[in-house]
Amino acid sequence: xxxxxxxxxxxxxxxxxxxxxxxxxxxxxxxxxxxxxxxxxxxxxxxxxxxxxxxxxxxxxxxxxxxxxxxxxxxxxxxxxxxxxxxxxxxxxxxxxxxxxxxxxxxxxxxxxxxxxxxxxxxxxxxxxxxxxxxxxxxxxxxxxxxxxxxxxxxxxxxxxxxxxxxxxxxxxxxxxxxxxxxxxxxxxxxxxxxxxxxxxxxxxxxxxxxxxxxxxxxxxxxxxxxxxxxxxxxxxxxxxxxxxxxxxxxxxxxxxxxxxxxxxxxxxxxxxxxxxxxxxxxxxxxxxxxxxxxxxxxx
Amino acid sequence: xxxxxxxxxxxxxxxxxxxxxxxxxxxxxxxxxxxxxxxxxxxxxxxxxxxxxxxxxxxxxxxxxxxxxxxxxxxxxxxxxxxxxxxxxxxxxxxxxxxxxxxxxxxxxxxxxxxxxxxxxxxxxxxxxxxxxxxxxxxxxxxxxxxxxxxxxxxxxxxxxxxx
Numbered sequence: 001x002x003x004x005x006x007x008x009x010x011x012x013x014x015x016x017x018x019x020x021x022x023x024x025x026x027x028x029x030x031x032x033x034x035x036x037x038x039x040x041x042x043x044x045x046x047x048x049x050x051x052x053x054x055x056x057x058x059x060x061x062x063x064x065x066x067x068x069x070x071x072x073x074x075x076x077x078x079x080x081x082x083x084x085x086x087x088x089x090x091x092x093x094x095x096x097x098x099x100x101x102x103x104x105x106x107x108x109x110x111x112x113x114x115x116x117x118x119x120x121x122x123x124x125x126x127x128x129x130x131x132x133x134x135x136x137x138x139x140x141x142x143x144x145x146x147x148x149x150x151x152x153x154x155x156x157x158x159x160x161x162x163x164x165x166x167x168x169x170x171x172x173x174x175x176x177x178x179x180x181x182x183x184x185x186x187x188x189x190x191x192x193x194x195x196x197x198x199x200x201x202x203x204x205x206x207x208x209x210x211x212x213x214x215x216x217x218x219x220x221x222x223x224x225x226x227x228x229x230x231x232x233x234x235x236x237x238x239x240x241x242x243x244x245x246x247x248x249x250x251x252x253x254x255x256x257x258x259x260x261x262x263x264x265x266x267x268x269x270x271x272x273x274x275x276x277x278x279x280x281x282x283x284x285x286x287x288x289x290x291x292x293x294x295x296x297x298x299x300x
Numbered sequence: 301x302x303x304x305x306x307x308x309x310x311x312x313x314x315x316x317x318x319x320x321x322x323x324x325x326x327x328x329x330x331x332x333x334x335x336x337x338x339x340x341x342x343x344x345x346x347x348x349x350x351x352x353x354x355x356x357x358x359x360x361x362x363x364x365x366x367x368x369x370x371x372x373x374x375x376x377x378x379x380x381x382x383x384x385x386x387x388x389x390x391x392x393x394x395x396x397x398x399x400x401x402x403x404x405x406x407x408x409x410x411x412x413x414x415x416x417x418x419x420x421x422x423x424x425x426x427x428x429x430x431x432x433x434x435x436x437x438x439x440x441x442x443x444x445x446x447x448x449x450x451x452x453x454x455x456x457x458x459x460x461x462x463x464x
Contacts (some may be wrong), residue, residue: 006380064383068383071383071412071413074412075351075352075353075378075412076351076352076353076377076378076385076411076412076413077350077351077352077353077412078412078413078414078415079345079349079412079414079415079416079419080349080350080351082415082416112415113414113415
């Protein structure tokens with residue numbers, strides 16, 4: 001919370017202190033627009049008393065405040081965050097991820113930075129203790145390739161984080177390699193994870209998944225590889241890992257089984273994963289449905 | 301009483317002469333520290349991608365008191381996430397000219413706001429200015445420092461003679 005104080009405009013921070021921090025998921029600062037939050041899964045505007053649905057009462061953030069927030073998040077050291085900025089996000093501390101929107105600056109065809117930053121989406125991670133316990137007591141756990149699917153902001157990473165922790169409770173002791181591309185799963189700071197991932201999790205931070213998979217699997221000999229938000233280009237390396245006898249826990253955007261089936265890469269996904277866990281839109285990290293490899297609905 | 305007054309006049313003149321000489325030394329030291337800081341920054345930003353806070357914290361113990369004050373102000377600005385690293389009101393070095401103050405404030409205002417390559421270019425530009433200033437004040441301190449001290453003594457003696 002104190003670290004957030006450094007980033008946010010004073011009025012916004014004071015309004016946030018009136019909220020239950022555990023329920024606060026996102027803070028959005030947009031130039032000359034109301035400050036909005038995702039709170040307990042619902043969208044509100046932020047006003048000096050806390051939350052409001054009325055636009056007129058809402059606090060607004062101006063260009064200078066948005067730019068200062070970005071500069072503060074970078075600790076006045078843009079050069080240290082240049083690579084993250086070129087990918088449109090910042091991971092300043094404790095697993096907090098800040099999405100950056102503005103005009104992309106290209107150099108030799110590649111995006112190198114963002115200028116005229118117009119919006120920041122500050123995503124706050126939370127530990128939802130034992131949210132995956134029900135799934136982890138099923139026969140799918142731990143020796144299956146599991147894909148966790150939900151809409152954005154519905155707790156995929158939180159669920160994955162808890163799954164990683166639950167593996168440490170497994171009597172045989174399984175080594176987990178976490179490919180944490182955006183430092184959201186572990187929130188590494190000074191070589192220490194800000195979230196309890198158990199005793200046997202090794203984290204590779206800010207590396208591409210491809211590198212983490214190829215290098216990490218060879219050097220760390222994991223039993224399980226965990227990664228967040230996979231896409232089409234990750235599937236080949238995931239397939240290779242799964243055929244090498246390593247289990248995979250991964251997450252992906254989607255709402256329901258129809259969404260999953262409609263993906264172009266669905267056939268590839270089906271070849272890799274044994275189990276599909278869909279999360280509920282109503283409660284953070286709550287399981288809505290579990291399907292097996294043949295897409296048959298399972299009861300836990 | 302007269303003797304006491306003469307001692308006071310003499311001391312005041314010697315003090316003023318020393319003060320002028322000291323200001324030249326302080327200028328020389330400040331620009332020397334700024335020059336060294338530029339080298340350190342180039343290494344920290346260009347090679348280690350280090351954050352500014354770490355660079356200031358490391359620098360503040362290995363320099364003269366004037367630059368140490370600047371570093372402390374910058375560390376405090378970074379910890380309190382103020383929009384400027386070094387504010388004009390926190391930079392009341394009365395031995396510097398307005399132009400020199402603006403140059404130093406300009407240097408600090410460009411830090412941390414772009415990628416490594418752009419910053420290194422800016423730092424190199426300022427480094428040249430600081431080197432020139434440092435050289436200029438080193439010569440001045442050598443040539444004029446002693447002169448100011450002697451002038452102070454002679455002025456004191458002259459006033460005493462006048463009083464007699």
